[in-house]
Amino acid sequence: MLKAHRLGTGSDILPSMLLLCLVTSSLSTLTTQNSLPNNGLTFNFYDSICPQVEPVVSNVVSTFISSDATLGPALLRLHFHDCMTRGCDGSILLSSTDGGKTQPEKEASVSLGLRGFNVIEAIKAQLEKECPGKVSCADIVALAARDASIVIGGPFWGEPVGRRDGFLSRSTDTASVPKPSDTLPTLIAKFAAAGLNVQDMVALSGIHTIGRAHCVSFADRLANFHGTHRPDPKLNGTLASFLRSKCNVHKNSRVLVNNDFVTPLVFDNQYYLNILSGQVLFSSDQELLSSKKTRTIVENFAGDASAFTAQFITSIIKLGNANVLIGSKGNIRKTCDSVH
Numbered sequence: 001m002l003k004a005h006r007l008g009t010g011s012d013i014l015p016s017m018l019l020l021c022l023v024t025s026s027l028s029t030l031t032t033q034n035s036l037p038n039n040g041l042t043f044n045f046y047d048s049i050c051p052q053v054e055p056v057v058s059n060v061v062s063t064f065i066s067s068d069a070t071l072g073p074a075l076l077r078l079h080f081h082d083c084m085t086r087g088c089d090g091s092i093l094l095s096s097t098d099g100g101k102t103q104p105e106k107e108a109s110v111s112l113g114l115r116g117f118n119v120i121e122a123i124k125a126q127l128e129k130e131c132p133g134k135v136s137c138a139d140i141v142a143l144a145a146r147d148a149s150i151v152i153g154g155p156f157w158g159e160p161v162g163r164r165d166g167f168l169s170r171s172t173d174t175a176s177v178p179k180p181s182d183t184l185p186t187l188i189a190k191f192a193a194a195g196l197n198v199q200d201m202v203a204l205s206g207i208h209t210i211g212r213a214h215c216v217s218f219a220d221r222l223a224n225f226h227g228t229h230r231p232d233p234k235l236n237g238t239l240a241s242f243l244r245s246k247c248n249v250h251k252n253s254r255v256l257v258n259n260d261f262v263t264p265l266v267f268d269n270q271y272y273l274n275i276l277s278g279q280v281l282f283s284s285d286q287e288l289l290s291s292k293k294t295r296t297i298v299e300n301f302a303g304d305a306s307a308f309t310a311q312f313i314t315s316i317i318k319l320g321n322a323n324v325l326i327g328s329k330g331n332i333r334k335t336c337d338s339v340h
């Protein structure tokens, strides 16, 4: 109840009462990894030390997305990858921490296509002018993802803050990030390690209703799937031939394909309808039909857009709590790509 109250009064950009209802109703199902709500993150962390943090993040995010709409999905994905590796500690932003000896997370193959680092640095630079040494890069990533959601017409949620930045970034640590070829049990285990259950996993995956992918992320499904000399039988044949032509024509190129070919720019529940009709890009998306438990959730979200939105809000707040550094752990960086 305390949190619901805080969300209702402490956020200056709540767009509508409808969203307020979604946020408050979803909070009743909110669970966290330890006994502290939001793992110790709070909604008022910056109120006295940098009250302008939310308007600054929101302004920079809107400015960047208005000149390049593809940065919206990119910022949401950046938050996911940050939180899935060593927790939400800004480690995804770091360049090599030892002069190139260790490859950082952002150079791992699972990081293919990650973008938006320049948006985070622009926010950081402005915040270092306004309240030097106060706002963590990890919080900037989380707030930028939330604001990206608003700008692209997705849901609003109050984002708890107070994260501190980590010191390490190693590509080997990205083994914890889900891969498009992962099986359902592997996906479930990777989300569980971040404190996320099956319901969270299915709801968060719904973000693949926006954004794009490189051919290499689903090419294994287009021909000779698992050594069968055939495409993945679960992939709709019409979509498979479209993808084959699109990817072959642009061999070795950086060609990008929309995740949701029906409503590629709209934050809606179309992703779940696409799963049911075999028209999603990644094996990991299609895998959500392979157990009764996950299939039931997919069917529920396919038929009920507001159930999806409510669960997405609950689950993305949980994602933002994953293994966070708080209090005296970690530090506050001066720029987000290096530890000093």
Ligand code: HEM
Pocket (backbone or CB within 6 Å): 070, 073, 074, 076, 077, 080, 112, 113, 114, 115, 178, 179, 180, 181, 182, 187, 204, 205, 207, 208, 210, 211, 212, 213, 214, 215, 216, 217, 282, 284
């Ligand atoms: C279930 C596990 C997941 C897997 C295996 C996965 C995998 C991928 C892959 C392979 C891409 C395309 C990368 C490329 O080829 O450039 C992608 C794109 C994307 N993913 Fe996921 N993802 C998962 C869950 C999530 C979650 C939970 C989020 C955020 C809440 C997310 C957000 C995005 C976004 C927004 C894009 C589009 C990025 C862009 O257009 O720049 N994904 N994902």
Ligand SMILES: *[C@@H]1O[C@H](CO)[C@@H](O)[C@H](O)[C@H]1NC(C)=O
Pocket (backbone or CB within 6 Å): 236, 237, 238, 239
């Ligand atoms: C594949 O999708 C197309 C529409 O995109 C549809 O006409 C066709 O019937 C689908 N094929 C199968 C086998 O479901």
